[in-house]
Amino acid sequence: MTQNVAKRHRLATRIWHWANALVATILLMSGLMIFNAHPQLYWGDFGSREDYAWLQIDDTRTTGFVRIGSASFETTGVLGLSLDAYDNVRRVAFPGWATIPTSYDLAAARRWHFAFAWIFALGLTAFMLVSLFNGHIRKDLHVRRAEWHWAALWSDIKDHVRLRFGNDIRISHYNILQKLSYIGVIFLLLPLLIFTGITMSPAMNAAWPWLLDLFGGRQSARSLHFIGAALLVLFVVAHLIMVLLTGPIKGIRSMITGRPITVPKPHHGGKRP
Amino acid sequence: MTEDRTLLRRRDLLRGATLGGGGLILGGCDALNENAAFRSALRGAEKLNQMTHRALADRAALAPEYALSDISPVFKTNGSLTGTSTDYLAHLANNFADWRLRVDGMVGNPIDIGLEALRAMPARTQITRHDCVEGWSAIAQWQGTPLRLLLQKAQLSPRAKYIVFHCADNYGARPYYESIDLIDAFHPQTILAWAMNGETLPVKYGAPVRLRVERQLGYKHAKYVMRIEATDDLSKFHGGKGGYWEDVGDYEYYAGI
Numbered sequence: 001m002t003q004n005v006a007k008r009h010r011l012a013t014r015i016w017h018w019a020n021a022l023v024a025t026i027l028l029m030s031g032l033m034i035f036n037a038h039p040q041l042y043w044g045d046f047g048s049r050e051d052y053a054w055l056q057i058d059d060t061r062t063t064g065f066v067r068i069g070s071a072s073f074e075t076t077g078v079l080g081l082s083l084d085a086y087d088n089v090r091r092v093a094f095p096g097w098a099t100i101p102t103s104y105d106l107a108a109a110r111r112w113h114f115a116f117a118w119i120f121a122l123g124l125t126a127f128m129l130v131s132l133f134n135g136h137i138r139k140d141l142h143v144r145r146a147e148w149h150w151a152a153l154w155s156d157i158k159d160h161v162r163l164r165f166g167n168d169i170r171i172s173h174y175n176i177l178q179k180l181s182y183i184g185v186i187f188l189l190l191p192l193l194i195f196t197g198i199t200m201s202p203a204m205n206a207a208w209p210w211l212l213d214l215f216g217g218r219q220s221a222r223s224l225h226f227i228g229a230a231l232l233v234l235f236v237v238a239h240l241i242m243v244l245l246t247g248p249i250k251g252i253r254s255m256i257t258g259r260p261i262t263v264p265k266p267h268h269g270g271k272r273p
Numbered sequence: 274m275t276e277d278r279t280l281l282r283r284r285d286l287l288r289g290a291t292l293g294g295g296g297l298i299l300g301g302c303d304a305l306n307e308n309a310a311f312r313s314a315l316r317g318a319e320k321l322n323q324m325t326h327r328a329l330a331d332r333a334a335l336a337p338e339y340a341l342s343d344i345s346p347v348f349k350t351n352g353s354l355t356g357t358s359t360d361y362l363a364h365l366a367n368n369f370a371d372w373r374l375r376v377d378g379m380v381g382n383p384i385d386i387g388l389e390a391l392r393a394m395p396a397r398t399q400i401t402r403h404d405c406v407e408g409w410s411a412i413a414q415w416q417g418t419p420l421r422l423l424l425q426k427a428q429l430s431p432r433a434k435y436i437v438f439h440c441a442d443n444y445g446a447r448p449y450y451e452s453i454d455l456i457d458a459f460h461p462q463t464i465l466a467w468a469m470n471g472e473t474l475p476v477k478y479g480a481p482v483r484l485r486v487e488r489q490l491g492y493k494h495a496k497y498v499m500r501i502e503a504t505d506d507l508s509k510f511h512g513g514k515g516g517y518w519e520d521v522g523d524y525e526y527y528a529g530i
Binding site for chain 1: 299301303306312314316317318319321322326329330334335336337339343345346347348351372402405406407408410411412452480487488490497518522523524525529530
């Protein structure tokens with residue numbers, strides 16, 4: 001049997017993974033503060049307190065709520081109305097523990113967001129380029145023809161549901177669901193976040209007006225930016241659950257060092273097969 | 274005092290611990306947020322954004338214009354809803370009949386121009402989207418005098434770098450003001466609007482004239498403009514950062530995002 005002692009994660013993948021974990025967290029938290037400045041979302045070109053919002057996170061002074069379309073949910077304590085670290089009532093959409101900075105400061109959150117957005121966009125671009133040349137895309141992410149079978153996909157889904165993962169540490173390749181989710185995040189979701197973000201800039205609307213057509217107007221872009229961020233949070237939650245289920249220590253260690261954990265040692269110090 | 278602080282700190286730590294260390298991360302971010310060197314580094318992105326925008330777009334590239342049918346049913350009001358200076362209130366009572374817009378500073382020929390004379394100049398009409406820094410947008414039709422015509426009339430000095438707009442409203446305790454650079458000042462869509470949606474500009478939207486600088490956010494669009502001053506140095510005005518929100522809240526001078 002072949003022993004795979006090659007690095008489980010490429011260096012570029014590891015650097016980008018951890019840098020991106022930090023940068024995306026900062027972007028999420030500063031983004032939530034920016035959202036707090038106007039906690040409503042619309043479709044189309046325009047939208048303000050005078051117009052119908054499809055999503056609203058607000059308060060009735062005594063309770064917090066989230067309204068999606070015509071459905072309202074009470075969220076007192078977390079969304080719309082919450083207590084800060086000193087038990088003062090705060091009438092903000094997202095609570096202080098979820099935002100950068102903690103207390104309401106739109107100007108500061110914008111400074112953070114628009115500075116780290118550069119690192120995020122340039123980092124993603126660099127990761128894509130390096131992955132194109134180091135074989136990460138072709139060897140690890142590329143879904144092969146043989147994998148494109150409903151039966152294979154279905155059996156992978158069943159394995160995931162039964163919490164049976166190919167967690168043989170010697171397996172360095174991703175399963176089909178992993179590949180599809182990584183491809184979706186790297187090539188669709190993250191670019192969507194970047195381009196919907198750019199679409200909200202009035203100056204960029206003058207430079208690249210086609211972005212408005214692509215996303216259906218500035219307020220649609222703002223909605224899609226928020227939905228994209230929510231999807232990314234869902235991805236990270238699923239990702240963390242998978243790390244926990246498949247062995248968090250070895251998973252994290254191999255994402256740091258690149259190596260599988262229990263590298264099978266050849267018995268008599270012989271040559272690697 | 275000391276006891277209180279210890280208690281609060283202990284509670285912070287407890288909360289931090291319950292949030293899985295989240296409190297510590299947040300505490301770190303807040304500390305960075307207050308750190309002058311870090312904030313200065315963050316501010317570097319503003320210049321980078323401005324340079325990128327200027328590189329990607331022609332200096333005369335137009336902000337998108339919309340159709341009459343796209344106009345917002347109700348245009349949200351924001352900021353001051355009227356001018357507050359005694360001078361302004363007197364002009365308002367008199368329907369701005371004796372109001373004069375002053376254009377001075379680094380110009381060869383300072384001018385005072387009344388509303389009728391301003392309306393008699395060549396005008397531009399545009400249906401544009403107003404984007405507030407908070408995140409909302411509203412669309413309206415604006416009609417007004419291109420700023421560049423006034424600057425040409427006043428013979429803008431070649432040494433001038435910025436155009437400052439002095440307003441008649443106090444927001445909080447401080448007078449509102451704004452400024453833009455010459456690229457935006459000479460942009461074809463940069464107008465001093467005196468009509469909105471086909472009617473005389475209402476007071477709550479900035480009567481008698483407000484600035485429209487369509488490639489930037491709402492706070493740059495000064496309302497109740499009384500005086501336009503050309504300068505090469507913004508540091509001598511009010512807080513020195515070129516505008517009300519720039520001075521009081523560290524909002525970007527370049528509001529293209």
